[in-house]
Amino acid sequence: MGAAVRAARRRSVRPRLAPWLFIAPWLLGFAVFTAWPVLYSGYLSLTDYDVVNDPNFVGFDNYVRMFEDPKVGLALWNTFVYTVVQVPLYVLVSLALALLLNRAGRGAGWFRTAFLLPKMTPPVAVGVLVLLLLNGQQGALNEFLGWFGIDGPNWTTDSAWVKPGLILMSLWTVGSSVLILLAALRAVPEELYDAAVIDGASGWYRTTRITVPMISPALFFVVVVNTIGAFQTFTEAYTAYFGAGNSTYGNDAALFYVIYLFQQGFEFFHMGYASAMAWLLFLVVAVITAVQLVVSRRLVHYEGDR
Incomplete structure (x- = not known):
């Protein structure tokens, strides 16, 4: 038994x-x-550690030092400004392309591939493209603007245009977000549009009152993921302005938070200080994501909601 x-x-x-x-x-x-x-x-983050010697416990000295370091504030501000501008623009461009792609016929498959291919480009290569395309004297973008009689700015040297240039280059990789939004658009029931057309609703009304609410979960996902990604911006800006000991184009306007964190940890070997900076970034991103989650309760509509 x-x-x-x-x-x-x-x-x-x-x-x-x-x-x-x-x-x-x-x-x-x-x-x-x-x-x-x-x-x-x-x-x-609670130690003084230079990678070579053993960590020396210093308590919260690294955190106090961050509040006294002006470059931490500058890097946070640059990252915040970049995020506030880049994320809405990135989402709007992705949504616009997804709406156009949703109306495409036989060429839809080709366009999906074309939009996604730039995402495969190594970020280091994109950083090099920043200097090639946005060069103030011989860059392709300024030459294009010159055809219309527009004198383009010094994108890579003028502090006022460094972040706009990087934001423009970030739109190169909207492909993955386009495909996510396209999948959400394909899931919207056609009956809703048919009923709206019968009621005489305009195209703008159908887009704002049917399309956007129905794909709001996908939009929210794209916003959250790209917000986190924007706060972690590193490779393109570092390659263009700080890589390989590049002091010619080094510009404080491109000093994003993760770049300064990397410099402290792997160039100056202040690994304890860099760890404290990493935890501050984690806290900032967590708070912003929490705020987005709270706001989403009113703006995001799920299928099971009543």
Whole structure:
């Protein structure tokens, strides 16, 4: 009797154990390559660590130092301005292209591929393109503007135009967001549009009162993901303005937060200070994402909502 009970228990445990065995490789990788580094960086943020010598515990000195460092404030401000302008523009361009693509006929597949291909371009190459296309004297963009009699600005050297230039270049990679929004558009029931047309609704009314509310979950996802990405902007700006000891184009207008964090950690070997900066960035992004989640309760409409 006892053996039968034990066998029955083993059989009941196996179905519960199987899912954990399947996800065990992911759990192990997450623990080793994500959770542990994050926790260890929290410890390093409380130390003076130069990578070579052992960490020296200094408490919250690194956090106090951040509030006294003017470049931290400058980098945060540059990143905030970039995000506030880039994210809405990125989402609007993505939505416009998705709406156009939704009306495409036989060429829709080709356009989907064409929009997504730039996303495959290495970010370092995009950083080089910034200098080639936006050069104030011989850049392709200024030459194009010259055809219309417009004297283009010095995109790469004028502090007032550095961030606008980087924002324009960021639109190069809207392809993935276009496809996400296109999938959401394809899921909107045609009956809603038919009923609106019968009622005499204009195209603008159908777009703002049917299309946008119906795809609002996808729009919200694109906004959140691109907001987090904008706060982590690094490769393109670093390659164009700070890479390979580039002091010619080095410009404080392009000093984004992650660039300054990278400089502190891997150029000046202030790894403890860089870890504290990383935790500050995590806190800022978490707060902004939380605010977006709260706002979304009024603006985002899910299918199950009544």
